[in-house]
Amino acid sequence: MIVETVARLRKDFGLRVEPDIRGPVPLGRFFKEVGLSHVALPGLNCGRVVEHVLAEGSHVEPFGDAAEPLAGFLYFAGRIGHAFVNADDILPRRRFTAAHELGHAVLHRDRMGRYRADTDKTLLEGGDATDELEREANAFAAELLMPEEVVRARAEKLKTLHGCCPTGVLAYRLSAELLVSREALRYRLKNLGVGDAE
Numbered sequence: 001m002i003v004e005t006v007a008r009l010r011k012d013f014g015l016r017v018e019p020d021i022r023g024p025v026p027l028g029r030f031f032k033e034v035g036l037s038h039v040a041l042p043g044l045n046c047g048r049v050v051e052h053v054l055a056e057g058s059h060v061e062p063f064g065d066a067a068e069p070l071a072g073f074l075y076f077a078g079r080i081g082h083a084f085v086n087a088d089d090i091l092p093r094r095r096f097t098a099a100h101e102l103g104h105a106v107l108h109r110d111r112m113g114r115y116r117a118d119t120d121k122t123l124l125e126g127g128d129a130t131d132e133l134e135r136e137a138n139a140f141a142a143e144l145l146m147p148e149e150v151v152r153a154r155a156e157k158l159k160t161l162h163g164c165c166p167t168g169v170l171a172y173r174l175s176a177e178l179l180v181s182r183e184a185l186r187y188r189l190k191n192l193g194v195g196d197a198e
Contacts, residue, residue, distance in 0.1 A: 006143040019153035024179040040087035072097040072118040092181040103140030167195035
C-alpha cells in the first residue's frame with residue numbers, strides 16, 4: 001500500500017524517480033503539492049507550535065503537553081496543515097522527520113484528529129516503532145526519501161566498478177547523496193536486501 005501510495009504521488013506530481021540523476025529527493029515540492037506548510041522550530045514542543053501559529057495570525061487554543069520535547073508535529077486547522085520539525089536536529093534527521101509527518105498527512109489524515117505529535121521514542125529512523133501509524137509513516141518516509149530504483153542503481157554501479165557492494169560503503173555514499181542518516185539507509189538496504197555483507 002505504501003509503495004503504491006508514494007508511486008501515485010510521484011506520478012500525480014510529476015516527480016518521477018530518475019536513477020541516473022544524483023541528489024536528494026525534492027521534499028519541499030511534495031509538501032507544496034500536498035498543500036502542507038513545513039516549518040522548522042528550535043526546541044520543538046506543543047508550546048512552540050502554539051506560539052508560532054499565534055504569531056502567524058491564527059487563533060489556537062493550547063493543546064498537548066506544552067513542554068514535552070518533540071521530533072515532529074503535524075497540525076491541522078480545518079483544511080490547512082502544518083508540519084513542524086525540530087530545527088535543532090541535524091539535516092538528515094529533519095528531512096526524515098518531515099517526510100514522516102508528510103506520511104501521516106497522506107496516509108492518516110482521516111484517523112489522526114487535529115494533530116499528531118512525534119517524540120524521539122515514536123519516530124525511529126530504524127523503523128522499530130511499535131504503533132501501526134508510526135510504522136506506516138516511517139515506511140512512507142523511507143520509500144519517499146530513499147527510492148528503491150536509486151538504491152538498486154547505486155548498488156549495481158558499485159558492484160560493476162569494484163566487483164562487490166559492501167553495505168557500509170553503499171550506506172555512506174547514498175546517505176550523503178540523499179541527505180538521510182546512515183542508520184536510516186542501512187535499515188532501508190536491509191529491508192530491500194541490497195548490498196553485500198561486510
